[in-house]
Amino acid sequence: MSAAMQAPPLSPPRQPGGRSYREALAASTARTLRRRRITNYVMLGLTSAAALVATLPLLFILAHLVAKGGSSLTWGFFTRMPKPPGEAGGGMANAIVGTGMLILIASALGLPIGIGAGLFLAERRDSKLATTVRFLSDVLNGLPSIVLGIFAWQLLVRPFRHFSALAGGIALAAMMIPLVTRATEEMIRLVPVSLREAALALGYPRWRTSLGVVLRTALPGIMTGALVAVARIAGETAPLIFTAFGNQFWSLSPLQPIAALPMQIYNYASTPYDDWRAQAWAGALVLLVLVLIISLAARFATRSRFGLGGD
Amino acid sequence: MLLSPTAADDVAIRPPREAAAESAADAMTPRLEAEGGARDVCLATESLDAYFGAVRAVRDVSLDVEAGRVTAIIGPSGCGKSTLLRCINRMHETVPGARVEGEVRFNGRDIYDRSVSAISVRRHIGMVFQRPTPFPTMSIRDNVAAGLKILPRGARPSRRETDAIVEHALRRTALWDEVSDRLSASAVALSGGQQQRLCIARALATSPTVLLLDEPTASLDPLSTQRVEELVYELREQVTILIVTHNMQQAARMSDRTAFMLSGELIEAGPTNTMFTAPRDPRTEAYITGRFG
Numbered sequence: 001m002s003a004a005m006q007a008p009p010l011s012p013p014r015q016p017g018g019r020s021y022r023e024a025l026a027a028s029t030a031r032t033l034r035r036r037r038i039t040n041y042v043m044l045g046l047t048s049a050a051a052l053v054a055t056l057p058l059l060f061i062l063a064h065l066v067a068k069g070g071s072s073l074t075w076g077f078f079t080r081m082p083k084p085p086g087e088a089g090g091g092m093a094n095a096i097v098g099t100g101m102l103i104l105i106a107s108a109l110g111l112p113i114g115i116g117a118g119l120f121l122a123e124r125r126d127s128k129l130a131t132t133v134r135f136l137s138d139v140l141n142g143l144p145s146i147v148l149g150i151f152a153w154q155l156l157v158r159p160f161r162h163f164s165a166l167a168g169g170i171a172l173a174a175m176m177i178p179l180v181t182r183a184t185e186e187m188i189r190l191v192p193v194s195l196r197e198a199a200l201a202l203g204y205p206r207w208r209t210s211l212g213v214v215l216r217t218a219l220p221g222i223m224t225g226a227l228v229a230v231a232r233i234a235g236e237t238a239p240l241i242f243t244a245f246g247n248q249f250w251s252l253s254p255l256q257p258i259a260a261l262p263m264q265i266y267n268y269a270s271t272p273y274d275d276w277r278a279q280a281w282a283g284a285l286v287l288l289v290l291v292l293i294i295s296l297a298a299r300f301a302t303r304s305r306f307g308l309g310g311d
Numbered sequence: 312m313l314l315s316p317t318a319a320d321d322v323a324i325r326p327p328r329e330a331a332a333e334s335a336a337d338a339m340t341p342r343l344e345a346e347g348g349a350r351d352v353c354l355a356t357e358s359l360d361a362y363f364g365a366v367r368a369v370r371d372v373s374l375d376v377e378a379g380r381v382t383a384i385i386g387p388s389g390c391g392k393s394t395l396l397r398c399i400n401r402m403h404e405t406v407p408g409a410r411v412e413g414e415v416r417f418n419g420r421d422i423y424d425r426s427v428s429a430i431s432v433r434r435h436i437g438m439v440f441q442r443p444t445p446f447p448t449m450s451i452r453d454n455v456a457a458g459l460k461i462l463p464r465g466a467r468p469s470r471r472e473t474d475a476i477v478e479h480a481l482r483r484t485a486l487w488d489e490v491s492d493r494l495s496a497s498a499v500a501l502s503g504g505q506q507q508r509l510c511i512a513r514a515l516a517t518s519p520t521v522l523l524l525d526e527p528t529a530s531l532d533p534l535s536t537q538r539v540e541e542l543v544y545e546l547r548e549q550v551t552i553l554i555v556t557h558n559m560q561q562a563a564r565m566s567d568r569t570a571f572m573l574s575g576e577l578i579e580a581g582p583t584n585t586m587f588t589a590p591r592d593p594r595t596e597a598y599i600t601g602r603f604g
Contacts (some may be wrong), residue, residue, distance in 0.1 A: 126407070198444035201403055202458040202513065203434035215447045 069281025077282055081266075082248055082268060085273040094250050096263040098165070098291075099234060101252065102244060102260055103168025105234055110176030111226055115215075117177070118184020118222070123210060126190075134185075139264060141178035146238040148174055153242035165251075167260035168244025172233045183225020183300055187218040215286055227298035233292045238264035261287050353378035353551055354399065354436075354521055357483065359413035361394050361403055370393040370575040371413075376521075381543060381552045383566035385559060387603065391575040392555045396523050399553065400436040401429040404603040419522070435457070437514035438523040442530050443506030445498035445513075452494040454509055455480050458517040480512040484542055504535025511542065515550070522546070528561065540565055559599060563587050571595045 019027070048258075076091045083090030101105075117133065124130045152171035157163055191214050199209040237260075245257040246267065261283050268280035354376040361369035369391040376382050384392040395401040401422060402559055414421045422432045437458075445454050453460075455477045459468055468476060477494075479486040479506045486508045490501070498509060507527060508581050514522060524543065528536040543552055556562050562569055563583060570580035571590075590596045595604060 192441055192444075194442055195446065196445045197402065197405065198440065198446070198510070199457075201400060201402055201433055201438040201440075202461070203430050203517070204461055205430055208461055213446055213448075217446070219448070 012181045016211055048288055058115055062288065065281060065285040069221050069278065069283070069285040072278040072282035073285060077279070077286075085271065085276055088275060090275070090279065091305070092259075092261065092279065092286075094247065095259040095261045095283065096286065097250075097252070098244070098247070098259040099261045099287075100174055101254070101258060102168050102240070103230055103234055105166060105254065106172035106176055107226070107230060109170060110173035110180060113173070114177045114180025114226075114229070115184045115222060116268060117181040119188060119210060119215060121181065121185040123186035134182075137178040137181050138173070141182070144238075145175060145236055149239035152239060157243055160231060162255070163245035163257040164255050165244055166254040166258070169254070169256065171239035171243045172236060175236060175239065176229045179229040180222075180226055183228070184218070184222050186226065187221030189290075190215045190221065193279040223301040224298045225302060227294050231294040231298070232295065234291055235262055235287055237266055241266075261290075313489060315426045325397070351378045352376065353418060354553075355416045356399070357414040357416060358409065359395070359398060359415060361391070361398050362410050362412075363394075363406065364408040367492050368575055370395065372572075374570055374574075374577055374578040374580055376551060378551050379548060380567040381547050381554060381565055382553045382568045382570065382572045383562035384553065384572060385557075385562050385598075386391070386572035388557070390572045392572045393525050395572065396438075396525050396553060396555050398525055399521075401432050402438065404429070425517065433457055434462075435519055436521040437517065437519035439507070439510050439514050439527050442528040443503055443510050445501070445506050445509055447497070447499045449498060450495045451490050451498050451501070451509065455516050457513055458482050461513055462517070476516050477512075480516040482512065483515055483546070484508040484512040485538065486512060497582065503587065504531050506536060507531060507535065507539060508542065511539070515546075519550065521551045521553065524552065526555055526557060536561075546582055559587075571598060573598070 074091075076089055078091060078096060079093050080089065080091030081093055082095075117137070121130050148171055152167055152174070153296055156167035156170055195217060196209055196214055199213040200206070204213065240260050240263050244260055244263070246263040247257045247259045251258050265280045265283040265287070268276040268283065271277065350373045356372050356374045359369055359372045359374075360367060372391075372395055374395075384395065386392045394403060397414055399422075403409050403411055411423060414423060416422075417432070417436065420427065422436075446457060449457065452474075456473050459473055459476060462468075478487060478491075481490065486505060489505060490496075491511075498506065501509060507530075509528070511522075512525075527543075528539050531539065540561065543554065546552060547567070554562075554565065566583045568581065569583045569586040571578045571586065571592075571594075573594055579586065579590060579595045581591075586595065587599060590599060
């Protein structure tokens with residue numbers, strides 16, 4: 001726009017050789033707008049680049065795993081037992097089942113305790129016990145997993161002089177509990193107070209209000225939290241080295257050492273045998289896909305027809 | 312235990328000191344005057360005080376509620392009318408730090424007596440809130456039946472009886488024709504007005520003696536508001552209704568009696584006609600004529 005077009009009658013007189021006030025203002029506005037537009041583009045570019053870089057590691061890892069381990073990923077990998085080095089065609093059936101067992105044991109212990117603790121924190125949010133538990137749970141969440149493993153070894157393996165799947169499951173449950181506790185608390189807090197009041201006003205006892213209305217409404221969100229926790233422990237190696245120990249043979253007994261994918265990958269990857277190393281890559285790919293599937297399931301759990309929670 | 316309207320209970324439960332307290336309250340706060348055709352008083356607060364921590368939200372309120380009538384409680388925001396309502400079914404005490412002093416006599420028995428459980432009080436005195444609160448995890452049918460499912464084993468209706476009660480409650484709230492073909496659908500799919508009528512149906516399903524409505528139309532559009540008002544009008548013969556409202560026209564349209572509150576105190580209560588045409592207290596007149604609030 002030109003300044004002449006909108007020259008107002010009251011504008012200050014034009015200085016000889018200078019610009020009018022309006023012209024100067026228009027020029028400075030145009031400069032500011034240009035600067036803002038450039039800043040906008042630059043910042044948008046930087047943040048998009050950061051967003052891309054954030055997903056790059058996963059893409060690289062996935063591509064690398066498919067390239068290195070894809071060829072070993074045969075039907076036999078899922079159904080056969082490990083073979084001695086040099087013999088072709090072994091599989092990781094025992095480790096896959098073992099990981100499933102460990103997840104089952106950890107979930108059976110970790111989910112009820114975690115959800116119960118989360119419900120307590122949400123219901124009694126300002127009590128001294130709740131504040132303490134919340135803090136300790138955050139500390140536990142930040143605890144290095146190797147420390148948990150050593151602790152579980154001292155408590156559950158040494159007294160019995162025996163590595164066991166149960167000890168491994170308990171160590172993993174200890175990792176799960178703080179995650180599930182906090183997820184449950186957050187989700188229950190999302191349930192509007194009005195819903196709780198509606199139940200109480202109908203004559204619901206407090207326990208039925210908490211379980212039948214509040215917890216049930218938050219359940220899809222809690223399921224998501226639980227699945228995220230499962231995905232998180234599925235790949236844990238450190239707590240298992242001292243507890244479940246690993247097993248070259250088929251075992252379903254909770255009182256015997258048991259194989260697990262992450263440990264098998266670790267063991268195979270540190271050998272000089274090409275067969276085993278290729279299988280380690282394949283194992284890593286299976287583990288990644290497993291975690292991916294669990295995460296997808298978590299997303300679907302939030303999209304349930306009834307209830308709140310998630311986005 | 313259940314509350315029963317017997318005179319013997321009344322005498323047995325009322326502590327002796329109450330007589331003195333009552334006369335003192337009489338002197339200090341205005342009471343409903345006896346009108347021609349006055350009904351039995353089924354609910355009465357006696358020198359009721361309600362606190363949030365140190366804040367006294369309701370001050371020395373003594374209000375008689377006649378059976379089978381619609382009583383409106385009006386007053387500016389923050390005057391304690393919702394808190395008063397929440398004291399009547401013991402919902403006030405569910406807020407951390409909240410407490411109540413004084414008495415609420417329901418069929419002659421103090422609901423704050425130690426022998427009375429809050430749960431039995433709430434089963435007899437239903438409540439509907441400002442915003443619709445359908446349970447999102449339950450179907451339309453289960454929402455209406457929610458209060459029945461938690462009754463003690465002996466009093467719990469069978470499945471067939473429940474279906475009949477649900478239908479009756481939905482018909483009373485004029486919702487049956489709108490939802491009868493999708494009773495098992497989620498209740499949150501209903502419109503706001505339908506959700507609120509569903510909440511009223513849910514409160515009615517347990518056949519309460521008294522229904523407390525806390526600004527039930529505040530979040531509804533004019534048409535839904537009209538339906539809820541008509542509903543309340545039709546229910547008046549069967550249920551004693553206490554309604555808190557911001558809307559003075561609504562109070563004038565719907566209620567038989569009106570109580571005016573200001574800063575936690577009950578200023579005046581009486582037949583709605585009298586209250587809106589010839590209020591005794593100048594503050595009531597000022598509020599009703601729109602000089603403040």
